[in-house]
Amino acid sequence: MVAEMMDDMDETRVAIIGAGLGGLCLAQALTRAGIDCVVYERDAGLDSRAQGYRLRIDADGAGALAQCLAPPLYDLFRRTCAVPAPRSRFVDGQLAPMTGRAPEVWSTANEGTGDLCAHRQTLREILMRGIADKVRFGMAFQALEGTTGGRARVTFADGQVIHADLVVAADGVNSAVRRQLMPQADPLDVGAVCLYGRTILTPAVRAAVGDDLCGGTSVVFADGYAGIIDPMLFEGGAVSAGLTPVADYLYWALIGPRTRLLGPFGRAMPDEVAWRLADGWDPRLRALFRQADPRDMALLPVRSARLARTWPHWGSGPVTFLGDAIHAMSPAGGLGANVTLRDAAVLAASLSRIPSITAAAREYEAEMRTRAARAIHLSEVGAASLFADVF
Numbered sequence: 001m002v003a004e005m006m007d008d009m010d011e012t013r014v015a016i017i018g019a020g021l022g023g024l025c026l027a028q029a030l031t032r033a034g035i036d037c038v039v040y041e042r043d044a045g046l047d048s049r050a051q052g053y054r055l056r057i058d059a060d061g062a063g064a065l066a067q068c069l070a071p072p073l074y075d076l077f078r079r080t081c082a083v084p085a086p087r088s089r090f091v092d093g094q095l096a097p098m099t100g101r102a103p104e105v106w107s108t109a110n111e112g113t114g115d116l117c118a119h120r121q122t123l124r125e126i127l128m129r130g131i132a133d134k135v136r137f138g139m140a141f142q143a144l145e146g147t148t149g150g151r152a153r154v155t156f157a158d159g160q161v162i163h164a165d166l167v168v169a170a171d172g173v174n175s176a177v178r179r180q181l182m183p184q185a186d187p188l189d190v191g192a193v194c195l196y197g198r199t200i201l202t203p204a205v206r207a208a209v210g211d212d213l214c215g216g217t218s219v220v221f222a223d224g225y226a227g228i229i230d231p232m233l234f235e236g237g238a239v240s241a242g243l244t245p246v247a248d249y250l251y252w253a254l255i256g257p258r259t260r261l262l263g264p265f266g267r268a269m270p271d272e273v274a275w276r277l278a279d280g281w282d283p284r285l286r287a288l289f290r291q292a293d294p295r296d297m298a299l300l301p302v303r304s305a306r307l308a309r310t311w312p313h314w315g316s317g318p319v320t321f322l323g324d325a326i327h328a329m330s331p332a333g334g335l336g337a338n339v340t341l342r343d344a345a346v347l348a349a350s351l352s353r354i355p356s357i358t359a360a361a362r363e364y365e366a367e368m369r370t371r372a373a374r375a376i377h378l379s380e381v382g383a384a385s386l387f388a389d390v391f
């Protein structure tokens, strides 16, 4: 009865499932193009759970943002990125320089190409600006009907129902839309894990970690795993623009095979794993992990999409996918968000230009598949060369 009463209440041309980077960026672009859209997000709010810290945005990702956002918002994005780090270095656990170990995708990404480092929460807040009335929080996708033609009918966990001409699944690596339409297409657990966190740069921490770690990107090669450390120093752009203030911090991530990172430690918590992995390292690196708040750490399995299994199983109807929902990839390449932002730009451009909404979705998918396959490959190559000692 409740569902029937709700039926037909909410209608939109484009229903976007997920208010992550991809979903919000798409909503910005569609709104600018005058295309009616609504974003449905499972979480209760933008900040209801920690979702990570530093995002390296390359020229492609920045170009996609420039295409999707109104110029003042794009300008705000650039102003709120961390102060560009002047140099990158490749070192061992004693902070001694290492040569010949840098994965190509990292070395080219890090050296003077103008990559930007965004704080993820700040970027999401910017992506919400001006479209807050189009984002419905607390709405977890449950089921989709009408995938073969005509309009789509979407049911949410609380019983609400909406209709849309096109459903865009932007619900991330564990996509519930993908699970329904392509249960065979879960991304592969590649056997690696990523442990990441941040260390807030209080004066005491600055003194303990030293100037070098704060002066640029450091890539640390250990025996069969690697770490990346990025200084995130801000100039207060977020505060002056009314965004949530962000303290300066060092972002860090350790990545490697599960057997190498977790094998010796059984069921240890992320903070213990980080401390033990850095046990014999230089005291400045040990201080970095010791001074991090365990609540700021997370441990994730690395998963990678198998496009051959996903394509073209969702058919020709009013549904399409973008971002991690369709092309999850190892974070070792630092490409996932960039590819996702480009998805949003390409899909919005197709929807603006082609009158048939399904034809526009199919055009976008053809381009996205090639681009995503390349990025997955580059991320795998990057990961393999990082763990070269054991893989």
Ligand SMILES: Cc1cc2nc3c(=O)[nH]c(=O)nc-3n(C[C@H](O)[C@H](O)[C@H](O)COP(=O)(O)OP(=O)(O)OC[C@H]3O[C@@H](n4cnc5c(N)ncnc54)[C@H](O)[C@@H]3O)c2cc1C
Pocket: 017, 018, 019, 020, 021, 022, 023, 040, 041, 042, 043, 052, 054, 055, 056, 057, 139, 140, 141, 142, 170, 171, 172, 173, 174, 175, 176, 194, 196, 253, 300, 322, 323, 324, 325, 331, 334, 335, 336, 337, 338, 339, 340
């Ligand atoms: C440690 C780490 C570091 C990374 N660093 C980089 C980097 O430096 N550069 C880079 O390019 N990429 C990076 N990535 C990858 C990047 O984070 C992802 O590729 C990107 O977030 C994908 O965006 P998305 O919009 O597809 O998914 P997400 O950002 O994950 O958003 C999905 C949204 O969908 C919502 N959702 C989920 N289920 C439902 C449901 N049933 N109903 C409604 N809503 C739902 C979620 O709550 C979420 O808000 C990194 C990833 C990790 C793990």
